[in-house]
Amino acid sequence: MNILVIGTGYVGLVTGTCLAEMGHNVICLDINEEKIKTLKQNQIPIYEPSLEEMVKRNVNANRLHFTTDYPSAIASSLVCFIAVDTPIGADGHANLHYIRNVAISIAQEMQEYRVIVNKSTVPVGTAQLVTTLIQETLDKRGVNIDFDVVSNPEFLKEGNAIQDFMKPDRVIIGTDNPTVAQLMREIYSPFMLSHERLMIMDVASAELTKYAANAMLATRISFMNELAGLCELNGADINKVRCGIGSDKRIGYSFLYAGPGFGGSCFPKDLRALRGQAQSFGYDMPLIHAVEVVNHKQKQLMAKKIASYFDTKGGLKGKTIGVLGLSFKPDTDDLRESASLVTIEQLLQQGAYLRLYDPVAMDNAKKQLSLYAHITWCADETETATGADALVLMTEWKQFRFLNFPLLLSKMKGIAFFDSRNQYHSLEMGKKGFDYISIGQPVVFATQAHITSTIDSEINETEFSLNQN
Numbered sequence: 044m045n046i047l048v049i050g051t052g053y054v055g056l057v058t059g060t061c062l063a064e065m066g067h068n069v070i071c072l073d074i075n076e077e078k079i080k081t082l083k084q085n086q087i088p089i090y091e092p093s094l095e096e097m098v099k100r101n102v103n104a105n106r107l108h109f110t111t112d113y114p115s116a117i118a119s120s121l122v123c124f125i126a127v128d129t130p131i132g133a134d135g136h137a138n139l140h141y142i143r144n145v146a147i148s149i150a151q152e153m154q155e156y157r158v159i160v161n162k163s164t165v166p167v168g169t170a171q172l173v174t175t176l177i178q179e180t181l182d183k184r185g186v187n188i189d190f191d192v193v194s195n196p197e198f199l200k201e202g203n204a205i206q207d208f209m210k211p212d213r214v215i216i217g218t219d220n221p222t223v224a225q226l227m228r229e230i231y232s233p234f235m236l237s238h239e240r241l242m243i244m245d246v247a248s249a250e251l252t253k254y255a256a257n258a259m260l261a262t263r264i265s266f267m268n269e270l271a272g273l274c275e276l277n278g279a280d281i282n283k284v285r286c287g288i289g290s291d292k293r294i295g296y297s298f299l300y301a302g303p304g305f306g307g308s309c310f311p312k313d314l315r316a317l318r319g320q321a322q323s324f325g326y327d328m329p330l331i332h333a334v335e336v337v338n339h340k341q342k343q344l345m346a347k348k349i350a351s352y353f354d355t356k357g358g359l360k361g362k363t364i365g366v367l368g369l370s371f372k373p374d375t376d377d378l379r380e381s382a383s384l385v386t387i388e389q390l391l392q393q394g395a396y397l398r399l400y401d402p403v404a405m406d407n408a409k410k411q412l413s414l415y416a417h418i419t420w421c422a423d424e425t426e427t428a429t430g431a432d433a434l435v436l437m438t439e440w441k442q443f444r445f446l447n448f449p450l451l452l453s454k455m456k457g458i459a460f461f462d463s464r465n466q467y468h469s470l471e472m473g474k475k476g477f478d479y480i481s482i483g484q485p486v487v488f489a490t491q492a493h494i495t496s497t498i499d500s501e502i503n504e505t506e507f508s509l510n511q512n
């Protein structure tokens with residue numbers, strides 16, 4: 044099938060490439076000329092595992108094309124996916140400016156029947172808005188052309204986007220037109236060979252499902268972060284509580300990790316947009332608001348923990364902190380709403396010197412933090428630790444799971460390790476010589492761990508001699 048994908052960002056490029064991989068003939072269109080030029084030169088403007096090989100393969104097979112030219116792209120495509128950004132507006136509502144522009148551009152160029160499929164995350168009513176804008180533009184042109192508008196929200200996760208698109212948990216289609224539903228079924232049939240996961244529903248429910256999914260996931264995160272705060276006061280360990288509740292099948296283990304607060308291009312904006320739409324109906328959503336409040340507080344937490352550690356050590360001003368991980372989560376170069384950026388900005392404001400490292404997000408971070416002095420960009424973990432009074436793990440990249448701690452400690456000036464992702468064993472970190480401060484778990488100081496491990500070995504020796512007798 045001939046398919047057009049409008050917007051060539053994280054969602055659009057993955058959508059277009061995966062559709063081409065399954066044999067469709069795909070044009071990816073963007074108004075960003077630089078992005079299209081990069082893609083035409085066989086380079087990928089974003090980092091997403093396995094994407095580059097797949098793009099190259101499909102370009103070489105002549106199934107995937109890039110353009111900025113609306114007229115030719117619309118002329119040759121029966122189905123037009125919209126995958127443009129829907130940022131949050133200053134008024135707390137989803138900003139549909141880009142969607143509106145796309146709708147008008149399509150209508151200005153359409154010569155015959157087209158199916159417009161919206162993949163962007165949008166409030167209920169957007170498909171209707173797109174329909175109205177297209178119809179108004181066609182009326183202005185004085186032409187009578189039939190079209191359908193479908194809602195098809197995207198659920199892929201950055202860092203696992205290809206896998207998510209190729210093997211989706213579900214594909215949601217919002218339409219009340221059975222012919223269009225059948226067309227969408229055909230497009231997605233190669234992705235459903237093992238079993239059917241396509242759900243057809245009304246447009247409003249499809250549009251709301253995406254916000255509902257993100258709001259539910261964000262709620263679980265804020266719930267755990269709120270509990271983690273209590274654990275820090277009452278001596279419980281959030282990791283043990285997580286295992287305890289996750290074992291209940293009704294709860295499950297996913298999305299139950301305490302951390303530095305959620306970021307990314309979706310959760311924060313989608314919660315705000317959901318609440319914004321509710322407000323326009325005069326409907327209050329105090330639960331969603333609380334999820335946002337908890338998250339905002341959580342994002343301040345790591346900088347607060349670091350500052351409070353140095354309170355008794357001459358203060359944070361002039362101290363050097365090494366930061367491991369800048370992206371909002373592993374396997375992406377996306378920094379949007381990253382907790383790492385919040386921590387970095389707060390540490391800099393308090394006079395700290397920073398040594399920063401991320402496996403793939405360095406270029407984006409350099410652009411974003413270009414106005415700040417007191418930043419040293421590092422090539423790896425060891426360079427980040429060199430001369431640091433403390434290290435802070437902000438993003439749980441796999442390569443940080445087994446760090447060479449003796450080497451890092453030998454390069455550091457201080458001994459503090461702040462772990463915003465609870466990646467390591469507290470007592471082991473203490474035994475390795477770190478003051479280890481994580482989230483929702485007891486703090487372990489190097490000296491205390493040494494005493495604890497001495498007591499442990501004394502107990503073991505006593506048990507051994509008792510057994511011998």
Ligand SMILES: NC(=O)c1ccc[n+]([C@@H]2O[C@H](COP(=O)([O-])OP(=O)(O)OC[C@H]3O[C@@H](n4cnc5c(N)ncnc54)[C@H](O)[C@@H]3O)[C@@H](O)[C@H]2O)c1
Pocket residue numbers: 049050051052053054055072073074075078126127128129141144145162163164165197198199200201308309
């Ligand atoms: N990023 C994710 O993980 C993710 C996951 C699911 C859903 N979504 C949703 O998908 C949508 C797109 O997200 P994204 O992260 O891919 O955004 P993005 O910012 O990475 O990409 C959007 C692209 O659209 C282009 N664009 C804007 N106006 C245009 C126009 N008039 N014509 C052609 N191109 C235009 C921009 O130049 C940009 O390249 C958003 O609504 C987002 O909420 C994102």
